[in-house]
Amino acid sequence: MIxxxxxxxxxxxxxxxxxxxxxxLRSPKASLLLRFELKAKKNPTLCVAGSLRPQAxxxxxxxxxxGMQMKIGxxxxxxxxxxxxLDRAMLPRSWGYDLWALQECEAAPDLGLPFGESVQSVKNSxxxxxxxxxxxxxxxxxxxxxxxxxxxxxxxxxxxxxxxxSFDPEPRKGRYQKYIESxxxxxxxxxxxxxxISLPLVVAGDxxxxxxxxxxxxxxxxxxGLYDKWENAGLCSAYxxxxxxxxGMEREPTVYGTSGQKAWKYHIDYIxxxxxxxxxxxxxxQMRLKSDHAPVTAILx
Numbered sequence: 001m002i003x004x005x006x007x008x009x010x011x012x013x014x015x016x017x018x019x020x021x022x023x024x025l026r027s028p029k030a031s032l033l034l035r036f037e038l039k040a041k042k043n044p045t046l047c048v049a050g051s052l053r054p055q056a057x058x059x060x061x062x063x064x065x066x067g068m069q070m071k072i073g074x075x076x077x078x079x080x081x082x083x084x085x086l087d088r089a090m091l092p093r094s095w096g097y098d099l100w101a102l103q104e105c106e107a108a109p110d111l112g113l114p115f116g117e118s119v120q121s122v123k124n125s126x127x128x129x130x131x132x133x134x135x136x137x138x139x140x141x142x143x144x145x146x147x148x149x150x151x152x153x154x155x156x157x158x159x160x161x162x163x164x165x166s167f168d169p170e171p172r173k174g175r176y177q178k179y180i181e182s183x184x185x186x187x188x189x190x191x192x193x194x195x196x197i198s199l200p201l202v203v204a205g206d207x208x209x210x211x212x213x214x215x216x217x218x219x220x221x222x223x224x225g226l227y228d229k230w231e232n233a234g235l236c237s238a239y240x241x242x243x244x245x246x247x248g249m250e251r252e253p254t255v256y257g258t259s260g261q262k263a264w265k266y267h268i269d270y271i272x273x274x275x276x277x278x279x280x281x282x283x284x285x286q287m288r289l290k291s292d293h294a295p296v297t298a299i300l301x
Contacts, residue, residue: 001014004217005171006086007202008077011109015262017059017265018049022064023187028237029168029284031167032082032157034190039204050174055169058125059099062157062277062278063155063156063278063279063300063301064278064279064301065156065157066156066157067084068155068156068157069299069300069301070098070099070155070163070278070299070300070301071079071095071096071097071098071297071298071299072097072098072099072100072101072202072204072271072297072298072300073092073095073099073100073204073286073295073296073297073298074100074101074102074103074112074163074205074206074269074270074271074295074296075100075101075102075103075136075231075269075286075291075293075294075295076102076103076104076165076205076206076255076292076293077094077102077103077104077105077109077130077291077293078104078290078291078292078293079104079105079127079291080105080106080109081106081110081111082106082109082110084110088290088291089110089111089112089291089296091289092286092289092295093109093110093111093112093212094159095286095297097113097132097134097286097297098113098133098134098135098155098159098185099113099131099132099133099135099153099202099270100113100130100131100132100133100163100166101131101136101161101162101163101204101271102128102130102131102132102163103127103130103163103164103165103206104121104127104131104165104206105118105127105128105129105130106128106129107120107128108130108151108223109133109186111130111131113132113134114128114134114135115133115135115136115151115153116131116133116135116137116204117131117133117137117140117144118131118149119142119147119148119149121147121165121167122146122147122167123167123169123170126165128206129147129148129149129163129164129165130149131149131150131151131161131162131163133151133153134153134160135153135155136153136154137151137152137153137193138151138152138154139151140150141162142191142285143168143186143189143190144164144189145185145186145189146167146182146186147164147165147166147167147182147186147203148162148164148165148186148189149162149163149164150162150193150198150203151192152197152199152215157277158192159194159199159201159202159274159277160193160194160197160200160201160202161192161202161203161204162186162193162201162202162203162205163204163205164183164187164190164203164204164205164206164207165206165208166179166180166182166186166205166206166207166208166209167179167182168184168206168208169182176209176213176215176219177218177219177222179208179209180209180219180223180226181222182208183207183208183209183226187203187226187230187272190194190203191233191235196276200273200274200276200277200278201235201272201273201274202271202272202273202274202278202300203235203271203272204270204271204296204298205270206255206268206269206293207268207269207270207271208268209222209223209248209268210247210248210266210267211247211248212248212249212250212266212270213266214296217274219241223247225248225251227247229232230272231270234274234275234276235272235274236272236273236274236275236280237268237270237271237272237275237276238271238272238273238280238296238298239267239270239283239285239296239298240269241275241280241283241299242280242283243283243284249275252266252267252280252285252294253265253266253294254267254268254269254293254296255267255268255269255292255294256268256292257292269293269294269296270281270296271296271298273300278300279300279301280298280299280300280301281299281300281301282297282298282299283296283297283298283299284296285295285297
């Protein structure tokens with residue numbers, strides 16, 4: 001095992017090694033990026049990586065260049081997936097996902113994937129925000145703003161994946177605007193995290209915000225401004241890109257509920273992805289499976 005290398009040290013010697021899976025640096029993130037650099041040197045057609053010295057940009061190849069795709073889902077489960085004899089994860093386990101972003105779930109939801117991380121909800125300690133992954137998760141980060149967890153996905157083409165659940169820290173006091181501000185703070189932190197390590201970003205979750213809602217002019221302008229800001233940061237909403245619809249004009253809601261005698265439904269669950277790093281192949285809403293939210297699926301290449 002090579003235990004004390006710096007990022008740029010002895011890389012030419014390591015390039016000649018046939019097996020680089022044993023490489024272990026002090027930081028799992030450094031180990032992942034070094035292995036990726038070595039793959040690039042051995043097979044320049046596979047991907048192109050920049051210097052691993054600080055502040056350098058790392059250019060990541062698209063999954064389609066590796067003949068791969070990534071099936072991603074986000075789902076607010078509205079409580080535990082396993083509750084008594086009811087196992088709501090039984091069907092999703094058969095869907096063949098690579099990554100799940102889950103909200104309002106148990107600490108270790110069983111979706112048939114080998115790796116998982118979670119963070120306790122800010123407002124309800126029995127509920128969690130979680131990631132389930134087919135690939136190893138490194139450099140796990142829990143957002144300072146709460147209700148969001150992110151990790152480096154150690155896939156053949158690595159990227160940062162985050163699961164988030166927007167919340168209102170002061171119930172019923174400017175509630176909807178608090179949701180918008182919560183989403184804004186968590187997204188800003190995740191964008192900064194991905195930029196720090198120069199990797200693509202995918203953020204999925206329950207943002208609790210929709211331009212289809214009856215909004216004040218202030219809240220509408222704030223929310224529309226956030227969508228513009230995230231798009232200017234290089235991100236794209238999978239649903240809106242795939243179906244070519246504007247925010248607030250979605251054909252399908254992702255959440256259903258009632259207020260008194262009035263039923264309502266909105267599109268508030270999103271998968272945002274780096275449009276320079278991924279191509280979008282498919283977006284689909286799944287059945288609700290005894291939750292008030294429908295799972296949203298995106299296939300990225």
